[in-house]
Amino acid sequence: MNTILILHASGANRDGEAARALELAGGQAEIVHINQLRADERRLGDYAGLLLPGGFSYGDALGAGARLALDLQVYFHDQLHAFVDSGRPVFGICNGFQTLVKAGVLPGAPARLPNAAPGDSSAPAPGSRMAEMAARRVTLTANAAGHFECRWVHLAVNRSATVAWLSGLDELIFCPVAHGEGNFQVAGDDVLSDLDARRLVAFRYVDAAGAAAQERYPLNPNGSAGDIAGICNDAGNVLGLMPHPEDHVAAVQNPLPHKGGQLGLPLFQAFAAAARG
Amino acid sequence: MLAYPTPIRIEVRTAHAAGRNAHQEIVRGAAALGLPPLHECRVVRLYFLQEHPGVDALERLCTYLLADPVLEAASWGPAAVEAAAVEAAAGELPAAVVQVIEVAFRPGVTDIAARELARGMVEIGLPACEVATGTRYELVGDLSAGDLRRLARGLLCNGTVQHFSLGPIAVHFGQNAVAADHVESVPLAGLTDAELLALSKRRLLSLDLAEMQTIQRFYAEAGRDPTDVELETLAQTWSEHCVHKTFKAQIDFTWLAAGGDVRRQETVDGLIYQYLAAATEQLRPAWLRSAFVDNAGIIAFDDHFDLAFKVETHNHPSALEPFGGANTGVGGVVRDIIGVSARPIANTNVLCFGQQDWPYDRLPEGVLHPQRIAAGVVAGVGDYGNKLGLPTVNGAVLYDAGYLGNPLVFCGCAGLLPIGKHPRAAQVGDLVVALGGRTGRDGIHGATFSSAELTHETAELTGSAVQIGDPITEKGLIEVIELARDRGLYTAITDCGAGGFSSAVGEMGEELGVEVELANAPLKYPGLAPWEIWISEAQERMVLAVPPAALAELQGLAERWDVELSVLGSFSGDGILHVCFHGRTVAELPMHFLHNGLPRRRMQAVYQDPPAAPAAAASSVDPAPMLLAMLAWPSLASKEAIVRRYDHEVRGGSIVRPFSGRHMDGPTDAAVLKPLGTWEHRRAFVLSAGINPLLGHADPYAMAVSAVDEAVRNAVAVGADPDQLAILDNFCWGNPTYPDRLGSLVRACQGCYDAALAYRTPFISGKDSLFNEFNGSPIPGTLLISAIGIVPDLERCVTSDFKAAGSRIYLVGETRAELGGSLLHHLQGAQGGAAPALPPDPLVRYRALHAAIAGELVQAVHDLSEGGLAVALAEMCIGGRLGAQVALDPLLAGPDSALHADEALFAESNGRLLVEVAADDASAFEAALAGVWFARIGSVQQVNRLAFTASGEAVLELSIDELVAAWKGKSR
Secondary structure, eight states, X not given: OOEEEEEEOTTBOSHHHHHHHHHHTTOEEEEEEHHHHHTTSSOGGGOSEEEEOOBOGGGGBTBTTXXXXXXXXXXXXXXXXXXXXXXXXXXXXTHHHHHHHHTTTTTTOSOOOOOOOTTOTTSSOTTGGGHHHHTOOEEXXXXXXXXXXXXXXXXXXXXXXXXXXXXXXXXXXXXXXXXXXXXXXXXXXXXXHHHHHTTOEEEEEEOTTSOBOTTOTTTSXXXXXXXXXXXXXXXXXXXXXXXXXXXXXXXXXXXXXXXXXXXXXXXXXXXXXXXXX | OOOOOSSEEEEEEEOOOTTHHHHHHHHHHHHHTTOSOEEEEEEEEEEEESSOOOHHHHHHHIIIIISOTTTEEEEEEEOOSSOOOHHHHHHHSXXXXXXXXXXXXOTTSOOHHHHHHHHHHHHTXXXXXXXXXXXXXXXXXXXXXXXXXXXXXXXXXXXXXXXXXXXXXXXXXXXXXXXXXXXXXXXXXXXOHHHHHHHHHHTTOOXXXXXXXXHHHHHHHHTSOOBHHHHHHHHHHTSHXXXXXXXXXXXXXXXXXXXXXXEEEEEEEOHIIIIIHXXXXXXXXXXXXXSSSSSSEEEEXXXXXXXXXXXXXOHHHHHHSHHHHHHHHHHHHHHHHHTTTOEEEEEXXXXXXXXXXXXGGGOOTTOOOHHHHHHHHHHHHHHHXXXXXXXXXXXXXXXXXXXXXXXXXXXXXXXEEETTOOOOOOOTTOXXXXXXXXXXXXXXXXXXXXXXXXXXXXHHHXXXXXXXXXXXXXXXXXXXXXXXXXXXXXXXXXXXXXXHHHHHHHHHTTTTOEEEXXXXXXBSSSOOOHHHHHHOOOSSEEEEEXXXXXXXXXXXXXXXXXXXXEEEEEEOSSSEEEEEETTEEEEXXXXXXHXXXXXXXXXXXXXXXXXXXXXXXXXXXXXXXXXXXXHHSTTTSOOHHHHTTSOOSXXXXXXEOSEETTTTOEEOSSEEEOOTTOTTSOOEEEEEEEOOHHHHHHOHHHHHHHHHHHHHHHHHHHTOOTTSEEEXXXXXXXXXXXXXXXXXXXXXXXXXXXXXXXXXXXXXXXXXEOOOEETTEEOOOEEEEEEEEEESOGGGOOOSSOOOTTOEEEEESOOOSOOTTOHHHHHHTOOOSOOOOOOSSHHXXXXXXXXXXXXXXXXXXXXXXXXXXXHHHHHHHHHHTOEEEEEOHHHHTSSOTTOOHHHHHHOOOSSOEEEEEOGGGHHHHHHHTTTSXXXXXXXXXXXXXXXXXXXXXXXXXXXXXXXXXXXXXXXO
């Protein structure tokens, strides 16, 4: 089955346009509510790819993506890791990216612990299987400006990142950010160089000519360390970014007077192709 | 097991500098309050658990849910159980180094973080318990306890929904909900007129004497007294908010000349019937689907879908609790759209605030500072719209001293619905089903409170009328109801807005009668009396009529989407509103009396022309500094600092958005949107607005025609078809029981009627918010006209920024010496002069321009509004970062041959647009405009200069850099 599952948890809101982007890109998409997975009406393993869309899952009331990250780790730990380990592509956009980071899936932590139902006394302590959430060294936090902001940005695609399907893309993507907590931060100075060394930085904020934003606002719209807009995992099949390439899949969406080029669509074409295998 | 001290208090601190700007805003806010310097402010998040889950569990909770392991650290200890005395708390802290203000919600206020914490605890295997949240501010500065209280009240804590402490705060936990059983009988028999009015006032019924007498007579005939549930039901259903008594009243209108002579006397047979709906009835274009029937108007979009549009106001709640008021204002108008079975797809908002630099020492008692109101409202609008995933694409922000005690918050929403998929006929036996949020004491008397004037005591008396919204619950409603609509699971639907269940159920059951069991309504907390459950305006609730056979399927959808569903009763067929509580009748009212018993009001209105005053001597204007002052004038200057806090891209359909140009910072005239799910064709739709309170001060009739013209010309400017535009009216006015307030309202309605016919734009929906007064002073009567219409081809949209040097600049539409109510006069402190009139044959020029746009003959179009030609040209230069050379001579030789150069620059005549045309297209463009007054006035140039000349003499010359600096101000 070639269908890509778009996961809808309460508060997801860019699932519809992500589905459209995938369809325009020649992919097939199905929006599935997380309760359908929990009720076993749908199984993650039956899908060729997973997309976590933008939005405000559970209102982001305890930090962006934090509650959905907990859902993933508590209810879908084994399914999700089996899916990731199978090499099938996983793509998180905005809230989906925040969720993958907070769940410890991006860039990925060493600890892998078995799944268990809450209250099951034979299983490891309920908290311990979430150790990878606590072991993470990167996060997405409040924008440096202290509030939500919506504006178009230029992204440089790192075509030599671990994600093979980025290698064929053009160098620049132009698309909007729309978030309050997109500020990529790390636990120590070594983390940025480690991400670089492992080729895990997938997207950076740049100017219109592709030169580094150098943490200058508004080119870097949120204060992210190293101008990092998106990262990936070591295996090269899990990718996340804060901006919204799904909102620039046709030239008519471009706000500049001279429209054309730098679409987000090729990213979805590459993702859909990766899902087809 | 050890007994731990409870409740538990958890503090989460960030170690990271990211987000410091938010803290700096508090430091700046303290300075604005005139407090001693605050050197630093640290914000600490607080969580409270009623039970101690054990140390391991607490550790897990903090690690996995509450504190970000990269940036934050959590600690815990026992929480205060009583409010700490200030002195004791201060003693524990390093004196004068760190001072503390802690803030928490009052009981019953929506706290989404607490709800998600409770759910998350269960998810990680902790025992369920009651939880609460708060915020701790650690302040470094030399503030006295009095200063701290001022800081808390002035900036950090809104007493309407929060409380604070200058030390560890004691929080309130919710409990399981059981309603109180109390039903009162309210004696009416024998009450004098004065006693009836006193009763109306005491119970916040907002009913006048005639209405109270009608109720008294009804119960005298019935031989009993009303229950409190019945009386409250009547007050809600008969409220200004729900039935628009003023707009339906018979009005004796007198129009006086400035000298006092009677110009005209007439009886207006209802403003809505005689002017607004009347215009619609005369026009009735084929594409109009529904006007004034539901809570939103509907027009045709394409072969499959219609478009719904509604604009609401939420003024009084926003005055008291700006975040919550604006938040629930958005939530409310979105439910109006859900209530016509449409999927909400875009939001608009127009905000009117007091001047942001208003001195604190001149702030009236009981009024929040305009800066605080603006910050809260903007945050509230953004929070709700962004979380619903709706692009906020069009609007305005206006500042005027008249809005100091009574800000205006207009919230609009557009939606998409399949043609013919909005069922409107509940059947006998159908179930009354409530979907969405739980019912609490929040929002009680919202409908009647909006029918009273604000005073400095309003916050005290009606705090329960204001709430904080829960957009994620509303998002679930949108999803479930869209699916239920497509599967045909309901026969009627309405939103639970003003008046709560009493209005929603009462309206739906108007024809059939209905039986309701209030005990079936899920509550947020205990202690609600039946009348409170019945009229609570708790947010995020919809009421559906559901055939019993469809209930199970609807229940399944609701469960999947985490939306709560309850069956409140059924439609009976006996024409009676029958409300029970645990089986006991608490209200039994004939629907006929409820909906038709309200006596029609007869009201007095007087409008007197303002005294004739000589127009300001035009020669006193120095054009260049005046243009810069206009660009920097807060209502006209760039709103980027506000608008970027709203998502204007979500759903991927924004074709023309709030910004345009090379730097994406130039203004646009209107929004063009492409609904998701309709990309197989190139048709799109426009949302635009017209509003000008300055003009209202001078002439409410001129304000109305100008607002309609502005909404229409803005829509046409971006590529909309002028023959497929519908409009909405939103009147915000003072207390209409004063003849002068009502007189200006009558004039504005007359302007609406004349303009709607002149532009052939039917009104499809409207809303009035009256009683906008603070301590006896009315706001400036303010009319917002919002337009929705068809853009035939999204590939042929136009923005206002100049595109290329060498293009020609045309002015379409005559300029007259119309400076009455203009920005120029406002900035000069001048009065009098002619206000902008209806232009001759306005539709002819708009049709011609639309044809030119459709023929791809134009590069840029911009409408002329406040500040006239000079401001419009400056904005086109700013958007394109290009210069222009313009000669005023064609205007001076135009239809108004007595025109002076300053009038040519700054007059605000209606029906005018600037157009950039490539040299190659000039002759085709001129041919397309045949029969319309237009003039080639200059050209776009690759220079850093905007220059105007008259008779070859320089009139005004400014660099583009100066224009940008003035317009963008500190948001640059």
